[in-house]
Amino acid sequence: MIRVEQAGHWFRPEQWLFRDLSFAVAEGEATAILGPNGCGKTTLLRALADTLALKQGRINVDGIVGVVPQALRGDVGYRVIDMVLLGRSRYLGRFGAPGRRDLSRAEACLDAVGIADLAERRYDRLSGGQRQLVLFARALAGDCRVLLLDEPASALDLANQGVVLRLIRRLVRDDGMTVVFTTHHPDHALAVADKVLMMAGEPVFGPADRVLDEANLARLYGVPVRRVTIEADGERIEATVPVHRLTGFDAPPPRL
Ligand SMILES: Nc1ncnc2c1ncn2[C@@H]1O[C@H](COP(=O)(O)OP(=O)(O)OP(=O)(O)O)[C@@H](O)[C@H]1O
Numbered sequence: 001m002i003r004v005e006q007a008g009h010w011f012r013p014e015q016w017l018f019r020d021l022s023f024a025v026a027e028g029e030a031t032a033i034l035g036p037n038g039c040g041k042t043t044l045l046r047a048l049a050d051t052l053a054l055k056q057g058r059i060n061v062d063g064i065v066g067v068v069p070q071a072l073r074g075d076v077g078y079r080v081i082d083m084v085l086l087g088r089s090r091y092l093g094r095f096g097a098p099g100r101r102d103l104s105r106a107e108a109c110l111d112a113v114g115i116a117d118l119a120e121r122r123y124d125r126l127s128g129g130q131r132q133l134v135l136f137a138r139a140l141a142g143d144c145r146v147l148l149l150d151e152p153a154s155a156l157d158l159a160n161q162g163v164v165l166r167l168i169r170r171l172v173r174d175d176g177m178t179v180v181f182t183t184h185h186p187d188h189a190l191a192v193a194d195k196v197l198m199m200a201g202e203p204v205f206g207p208a209d210r211v212l213d214e215a216n217l218a219r220l221y222g223v224p225v226r227r228v229t230i231e232a233d234g235e236r237i238e239a240t241v242p243v244h245r246l247t248g249f250d251a252p253p254p255r256l
Contacts (some may be wrong), residue, residue: 001027001062002048002146002178008056009043017043019056023197023205027062028176030168032189032208035199036221041182042150044199045186048180063178064090066144068136070151070219075124083123085107087141103208109137114163123179128155130255136164147171149181153188161188168192186212186225190238211239 001024008019017040033041046052047059049067066087069074076083084106085098093097098106112118113133118126123134132155139147152168153161169192171177184191189196189208196211198204200220204211217225217240224243229236 001025001060002180003060003212004048004057006057007044007047007054007059007061009040009047009052009054018199018203021057021199021203022120023195025178025180025195027178028172030172030179030181030192031195031197032193033180033182033197033199034184034186034189034212036219039199041199045148045150045180045182061146063145064142065146065148066142066233068132068139068147068149068152070154071128071131072135077122077124079119080110080115080121080123080126081106081119084137084141087138090142105143106141109140110134112140112167113137114160119125129157132156133164134159136167143246144177146178147180151182151184153183153185161185165191186217186240187238190240208236220251 003024005022007021008016010016018135021044023031033044035041043052047054048061049065081103087109088098088102107116107119109156110119113136115130115133115137118130118134123131126134128217131150136149136152149168153164156164165188168179168181172179172192181193190212193208195206196208198211198216198220204216212227214225214227221242226241226243228239228241230239243252
């Protein structure tokens with residue numbers, strides 16, 4: 001369970017990124033946070049992860065927390081399997097070396113995100129998308145009950161976006177994990193989130209299907225957005241299509 005009460009934060013005095021923000025995420029539920037660039041999604045996620053002290057309000061998170069950041073600072077020259085084993089650190093003694101069980105857990109987590117074949121590669125020589133999957137595996141290796149993910153699919157190709165979405169859904173539905181993720185993809189929120197928090201102007205929080213309607217999405221991004229339902233192999237998939245107008249700008253035409 002996550003409870004956020006009257007949360008608020010600024011980096012420049014009194015220029016509030018968000019304030020008076022209250023919402024709750026029940027155990028075994030997924031919540032997506034959407035909002036325009038710079039509105040404070042990562043900042044809120046850092047506060048949930050207890051790596052940032054808010055200027056206002058209270059946050060309570062029950063259970064072991066795993067965090068999947070967008071990227072790590074600096075180049076980390078570890079092998080991928082050692083990066084994932086870092087996720088086991090809370091189970092090792094102060095100078096304890098990982099044991100057989102830790103290794104098999106780390107291997108299973110790499111397998112879960114579909115990159116078992118990268119185990120011996122150096123983390124700093126991976127692509128951005130591959131690194132994102134390693135950080136997901138590292139969080140899972142910590143046997144967390146609450147998973148906080150910052151734009152978990154932002155660097156991923158379409159197939160790997162599917163891997164991550166299916167994994168999030170399985171972790172929530174089958175394992176009862178509590179998940180909060182930020183995203184710029186309303187489709188991803190519709191696919192796996194029970195609830196949505198929209199951070200722009202007056203925040204909106206509620207069931208994903210209801211919050212992500214055409215009017216709210218257009219208000220959020222300042223772009224008209226259509227909701228469509230697609231039938232695929234007997235499954236109904238809710239999708240969103242932004243209606244970008246590509247004419248009427250002053251920009252010169254591209255030189256071909
Ligand atoms: N440590 C910091 N010091 C000063 N300003 C910061 C700091 N961290 C973030 N900011 C500023 O706070 C604002 C919100 O940043 P944040 O990363 O939370 O936005 P976001 O909604 O996650 O954006 P995006 O969608 O682009 O990832 C930005 O204007 C950013 O420059």
